[in-house]
Each structure stands twice: as C-alpha cells, then as structure tokens.
Amino acid sequence: MSLFSTLSIPEPFLNSLDDAVEFVKRHKRIRVVAHHDADGIASATILTRALIREGKKIHLSFTGNLTEEDVERFSSGRYDAMILADIGSSLLNALPEETLVLDHHGRIAEGEALLVNPHLHGMDGGRDACASAVCFLFASRLNGINEDSYPFALAGILGDKQDLGGYGPINGAIVRWVSETRDVKVVTELDVDGESIFEALHLSTDPYFPGYSGDSNAINELLDKLGIEGDKAQSELEMEDMRRLISYLAVDMVERGVPPDVVKGIVKDRIHIADMGITANHLSRLLDAAGRTGHHSLPVSFGLGNSWHLESLESIWKTYQNELLHILAVAERSKVDRGPLSLFTVPSRRFTSNVATILSLYYIPERVVIVYAREDDVCHVSARCRPFMCERGIDLGELMALAEEFGGAGGGHRMAAGARVPAGRFDDFMHAVEERLGSTV
Numbered sequence: 166m167s168l169f170s171t172l173s174i175p176e177p178f179l180n181s182l183d184d185a186v187e188f189v190k191r192h193k194r195i196r197v198v199a200h201h202d203a204d205g206i207a208s209a210t211i212l213t214r215a216l217i218r219e220g221k222k223i224h225l226s227f228t229g230n231l232t233e234e235d236v237e238r239f240s241s242g243r244y245d246a247m248i249l250a251d252i253g254s255s256l257l258n259a260l261p262e263e264t265l266v267l268d269h270h271g272r273i274a275e276g277e278a279l280l281v282n283p284h285l286h287g288m289d290g291g292r293d294a295c296a297s298a299v300c301f302l303f304a305s306r307l308n309g310i311n312e313d314s315y316p317f318a319l320a321g322i323l324g325d326k327q328d329l330g331g332y333g334p335i336n337g338a339i340v341r342w343v344s345e346t347r348d349v350k351v352v353t354e355l356d357v358d359g360e361s362i363f364e365a366l367h368l369s370t371d372p373y374f375p376g377y378s379g380d381s382n383a384i385n386e387l388l389d390k391l392g393i394e395g396d397k398a399q400s401e402l403e404m405e406d407m408r409r410l411i412s413y414l415a416v417d418m419v420e421r422g423v424p425p426d427v428v429k430g431i432v433k434d435r436i437h438i439a440d441m442g443i444t445a446n447h448l449s450r451l452l453d454a455a456g457r458t459g460h461h462s463l464p465v466s467f468g469l470g471n472s473w474h475l476e477s478l479e480s481i482w483k484t485y486q487n488e489l490l491h492i493l494a495v496a497e498r499s500k501v502d503r504g505p506l507s508l509f510t511v512p513s514r515r516f517t518s519n520v521a522t523i524l525s526l527y528y529i530p531e532r533v534v535i536v537y538a539r540e541d542d543v544c545h546v547s548a549r550c551r552p553f554m555c556e557r558g559i560d561l562g563e564l565m566a567l568a569e570e571f572g573g574a575g576g577g578h579r580m581a582a583g584a585r586v587p588a589g590r591f592d593d594f595m596h597a598v599e600e601r602l603g604s605t606v
C-alpha cells in the first residue's frame with residue numbers, strides 16, 4: 166500500500182509538495198543545507214537518498230542557527246539551486262530565489278523562496294509534523310521508491326520529541342502506515358537501548374534513572390535483587406522479569422520526586438525495524454549523538470547503504486553517553502540555589518542543553534533549571550522548566566532574551582530557552598533573571 170493512498174493531507178499542502186517536486190526536477194546541481202540535530206540529519210538523509218536516485222549532483226552541509234552570512238556562504242558556488250531542511254522559514258526574505266525550504270518551524274518571514282511548511286496549512290509544525298516527516302512526504306511524492314526512507318522519518322519525529330502526548334495527524338499517519346505496511350514490529354517496552362539490559366540501563370539518559378544511570382554497582386545490585394540476568398538483552402528477558410524491573414524503577418522514580426508524567430514515559434511503543442536490527446528510537450539517539458559530536462555525515466552515509474557505519478554510530482553514541490553521564494555527575498555537584506532557580510555549570514557548551522533537560526525532568530522538576538558553560542569569554546546558557554511553571558506565567562524565552570541588556574543574545578520557547586552572554590556580565594544577567602522570576606512566581 167503506497168503512503169499517499171493512506172494519508173489524508175490538506176489539498177494545499179499536497180500542492181506545495183508537488184511544487185517542490187517540480188522544483189527539484191528543474192535543477193541539476195543542488196546545494197543542500199540541513200539543521201545539525203537529529204531531525205535535520207534525518208531530513209538530510211532522506212533528501213540525499215532521493216536526490217541521488219534522481220541523478221542530481223548534490224553538496225550537503227549542516228549548520229546550527231542559520232544566519233544571513235551563512236546563506237551567502239552556502240549559495241556561493243556553482244549550484245543551480247539550494248534546498249534547506251529543518252531551517253530557513255524565518256530567513257525566507259534573505260534566501261536566493263531558487264531555494265526550496267522544507268521546514269516545520271513557526272517563525273515564517275516573507276520571501277520569494279518556495280516554502281513547504283505545515284504551519285502554512287493550518288497545522289502545528291511543532292507537534293503535527295517535523296522536518297523529516299515533511300522531507301519524507303516530499304521524497305515519496307517525488308518517487309514512491311523513496312518510501313523506503315521511513316526509518317529516518319521515524320527517527321526525526323522521535324528526535325524532535327513529537328511522540329510526546331500522542332502523535333499529531335501527519336506524524337501519526339506516517340507511523341500508522343509504517344506499522345501496517347513495513348517490516349517492523351511495535352513492542353511496548355522499556356525505552357532503553359544496549360546489547361544487554363545492564364548496558365541499556367547504564368547508558369540511559371532519556372529516560373534517566375536517578376541513582377542507577379551511570380552507576381554500574383547500583384544497577385548490578387538492583388538486577389541481583391530482582392533475580393534478573395544483566396547480560397541478557399531486553400528482548401531475551403522473560404516478560405515477568407521485565408514487568409518487575411519496570412515497576413521497581415517506576416516506584417523508585419516516583420519516590421525520588423520524578424513527576425508521574427515523566428515516569429510514565431520510561432515505557433513506550435517502540436518500533437523495531439527488521440532490516441536495520443535496531444529500533445527507530447535507537448536510530449534517533451544515534452543521529453542525535455552523531456550530531457552533537459560533529460559526525461553529521463556518518464548517518465547520511467549509513468542511510469545510503471553503507472551499513473557497516475552502524476558500528477561507528479553505536480560507538481559514537483556509547484562514548485557520548487558515557488561522557489554525558491560523567492558531566493551530569495559533575496553538574497549535580499555544582500548546584501547553587503538562587504531564589505526560584507537552581508544554577509549548574511558544565512565544562513563544555515556541547516552539554517548545556519542536554520544536561521538542563523535531564524536535570525529539569527528527573528532531578529529537580531520543582532525548580533527552574535539553568536545550566537551554563539563558560540568558553541573563552543562567553544557563557545553559554547540553557548534554561549528549562551516544567552509545564553506547570555509556564556502555567557504560573559514563567560516564560561523562559563523572555564527571560565533569556567534579557568541577555569540583550571548585557572551585551573549578549575537569547576530567546577526560545579516558554580519551557581526551553583537559551584542565551585549567550587559575555588562572561589564578565591554573567592552575574593548581572595543571572596541577577597536580572599532571578600529578579601524577574603521572583604516577581605512572577
């Protein structure tokens with residue numbers, strides 16, 4: 166059953182996908198630029214597979230926040246056209262005319278470039294469809310053969326956390342189509358990955374098991390107590406053993422103050438992809454780790470059929486997880502409470518956002534978490550809080566934007582935001598944040 170025969174997509178959205186198909190057919194040499202996170206890497210992989218199949222000459226790059234200077238740099242060179250994935254909507258006015266933007270971000274500028282974005286068609290790109298879902302629809306529209314890129318669509322959806330609270334219409338339709346027509350198995354199980362259950366628990370940071378993740382002694386003791394063989398894979402364990410382990414971990418987390426909605430997330434309907442021998446959930450984590458360590462092209466090469474790269478992706482993921490767990494322990498020790506917020510520091514900016522997310526979900530959900538890393542003369546800041554704080558009026562995006570008053574820049578969402586400030590002004594900035602927070606809560 167083909168993808169489009171099962172989807173119900175608003176007509177104008179479908180038309181914009183067809184315009185994108187026409188765009189690609191018109192051009193031969195194409196510059197592709199994608200966002201450097203899991204969703205962006207998944208998008209790039211889907212596009213690269215599709216464009217190479219069409220016989221296009223492509224040059225692929227990754228970037229963080231796209232600036233006008235980046236656009237100028239990327240569009241110089243002998244290309245007929247440019248495709249941006251998971252970025253670009255907010256810079257539409259600065260893009261060359263022959264540009265196709267496949268994106269799902271909500272800030273959209275006016276401009277000449279061709280934009281495919283669910284926000285334009287009454288959908289919420291933040292929930293209903295991520296960039297890799299948009300790229301997957303586009304690629305499948307271009308040629309049905311590209312439907313085989315579905316693992317990357319799934320990985321992108323999971324990478325952008327668009328499974329939380331249930332799938333939106335587009336993502337949900339893709340997931341349903343995959344589970345009904347592809348060689349996959351959906352299993353409700355603990356959302357952890359590793360060759361053994363010991364390794365899976367040890368390396369897991371999302372979910373993070375306070376008191377266990379990263380602590381081999383604690384895990385061994387726990388598994389002994391429950392009579393579970395740690396060297397078996399999750400799939401090899403008796404259902405009864407897994408049930409005992411899951412309920413033990415869940416109760417323990419609740420007792421440690423982890424919010425029930427977060428605890429519920431340790432078990433998921435995970436999609437096992439037969440051809441790859443891994444879950445879409447794990448693929449998404451492999452892409453995330455590759456992105457965070459600068460190995461953006463490796464997953465693309467893996468997606469192009471170089472299956473031996475899976476081993477390197479696994480080892481990059483393991484190394485990154487071990488480093489992250491180490492840094493989490495360092496961060497926990499650095500905690501300083503300031504009014505309604507807790508301040509933590511980590512040695513590298515590569516870890517601020519991940520550490521802030523984990524601390525806010527699993528460690529001190531009742532407080533605003535701010536994690537910073539000082540590099541050279543700049544402090545890189547990530548702020549996180551839980552939904553109930555936003556209901557009380559906290560808007561971290563607004564708080565981080567205060568950085569501008571101190572010679573920096575910042576912004577983001579209500580629950581997740583970031584900033585950069587000159588190190589010499591960091592204290593003043595934190596003071597201002599604390600003061601503004603104090604007047605809100």
Ligand SMILES: [Mn+2]
Nearest residue numbers: 204251296325
């Ligand atoms: Mn995205």
